[in-house]
Amino acid sequence: MIPRALHLNLDDAWRDQPFDLPIVDARKWGPQLRFSGPARLIDKFYRCLNTEGYLFVGHAESLFGLTDKFRMIHQNNGTAYQRIEATV
DSSP states (O other), X not given: OOOOOOOOOTTTTTSSOOOXXXXXXXXXXXXXXXXSOHHHHHHHHHHHEEEXXXXXXXXXXXXXXXXXXXXXXXXXXXXXXXXXXXXX
16 A cells, blocks of 8 residues: 655645545644644644544644643654544
8 A cells, every 4th residue: 555645735625624644744833733723723633634543743742731632642752642533
């Protein structure tokens, strides 16, 4: 299987379309996570991931206190956030 990589524009390409991605690399989105509507960004990242997908943010960033849609995974000096499937 060939992995796919997408470069997405937050305002145009992400409307309501799920991408079912295994990984979203948001390491360069640090300032936006802190200052430009973090809840909106996190929701978009969540919708792009598959049900067990991982979100990577910069080493100085954290989702602590911003959302309960991800759980933090810390392993081998690295940190990622795994999507938590919503329960109804």
